Amino acid sequence: MSNKFTVTFLGTSSAPPQVERRQSSVAIQYRNHTLLVDAGEATQVQLLKYKISFSNLTILLTHLHSDHTLGLIGLLTTRSLYNISKSITIIGPPWTSSFIFLQLLAYRLYPEYDIKVIETGGGVVMSNSDFYIESFPVSHGDNCLGYKIITHKSLGVFNVDRALEKNIPKGKKWKKLQEGYPIEVENKKIFPSEILDRSTKNQTKIVITGDTSLDDNVINNSAMADLLIHDSTYPMIEAERAKKHKHSTCTDAAFVAKRANVKKLILTHFSELHKNLAESLRDAKEIFPNSIVAYDGLEIEV
Numbered sequence: 130m131s132n133k134f135t136v137t138f139l140g141t142s143s144a145p146p147q148v149e150r151r152q153s154s155v156a157i158q159y160r161n162h163t164l165l166v167d168a169g170e171a172t173q174v175q176l177l178k179y180k181i182s183f184s185n186l187t188i189l190l191t192h193l194h195s196d197h198t199l200g201l202i203g204l205l206t207t208r209s210l211y212n213i214s215k216s217i218t219i220i221g222p223p224w225t226s227s228f229i230f231l232q233l234l235a236y237r238l239y240p241e242y243d244i245k246v247i248e249t250g251g252g253v254v255m256s257n258s259d260f261y262i263e264s265f266p267v268s269h270g271d272n273c274l275g276y277k278i279i280t281h282k283s284l285g286v287f288n289v290d291r292a293l294e295k296n297i298p299k300g301k302k303w304k305k306l307q308e309g310y311p312i313e314v315e316n317k318k319i320f321p322s323e324i325l326d327r328s329t330k331n332q333t334k335i336v337i338t339g340d341t342s343l344d345d346n347v348i349n350n351s352a353m354a355d356l357l358i359h360d361s362t363y364p365m366i367e368a369e370r371a372k373k374h375k376h377s378t379c380t381d382a383a384f385v386a387k388r389a390n391v392k393k394l395i396l397t398h399f400s401e402l403h404k405n406l407a408e409s410l411r412d413a414k415e416i417f418p419n420s421i422v423a424y425d426g427l428e429i430e431v
């Protein structure tokens with residue numbers, strides 16, 4: 130089994146349509162999991178084009194702006210047309226549930242599979258035997274999120290002596306700590322960082338910001354990531370506009386990557402004002418050399 134994530138960019142444009150770029154969507158595949166982060170207008174077509182199955186998806190919505198969600202209802206409908214019976218989990222900010230079910234009602238769509246919605250304002254939202262997912266708030270207006278996807282191995286080495294010192298009973302609680310969840314013993318909270326020794330061995334961490342302006346919280350949450358996918362709506366000279374519209378410039382993104390000490394940065398979510406991407410890439414690389422410009426169809430392994 131592969132220990133690598135495959136990240137495929139399905140859409141790399143901001144809201145107004147562009148001929149060469151579709152609206153936001155990124156597929157992150159790991160073993161038999163497919164995470165779809167956002168579902169802009171042409172997401173279904175892009176899934177077909179890049180041969181990504183509709184059946185095994187977990188959807189993560191960074192926020193409910195239309196350029197990140199217009200493709201969602203179509204995708205849910207197509208799953209019905211394909212007779213897919215497997216349930217689907219959709220993770221998103223507060224209001225996600227009403228947002229989806231009101232649209233389904235308006236279209237009179239009644240999928241026969243279960244749709245499980247998890248609304249989050251931050252924290253661990255999903256965990257399986259391979260990785261866990263955490264959301265965190267970003268600066269793009271109310272209820273906007275970034276996501277971290279982290280393999281369990283990244284958490285470090287379990288220190289048995291320290292666990293015994295703190296009277297943590299062996300079994301479930303040890304497992305929880307190993308998976309990155311805090312536990313309680315004798316009414317005291319114990320965080321995984323108190324029991325695990327830091328180890329970057331086998332670590333894989335992917336951070337995707339969704340839309341955001343330059344934000345300290347993004348820097349904190351991106352710490353040591355293997356891959357940071359960051360809003361880069363505008364070129365450097367449009368810094369004022371970026372601030373006003375709560376987006377980032379290419380150099381904001383590079384600054385975050387540098388401060389967070391990530392391994393690789395991918396710039397995405399380009400506005401039509403962002404034409405000269407070669408120049409922006411140069412600007413970004415001056416701050417953070419391992420920067421890449423995303424395009425629809427870009428696939429990388431992490």
Ligand SMILES: [Zn+2]
Pocket residue numbers: 143144153194196197340398
């Ligand atoms: Zn957007």
Ligand SMILES: [Zn+2]
Pocket residue numbers: 192194269340
């Ligand atoms: Zn937005």
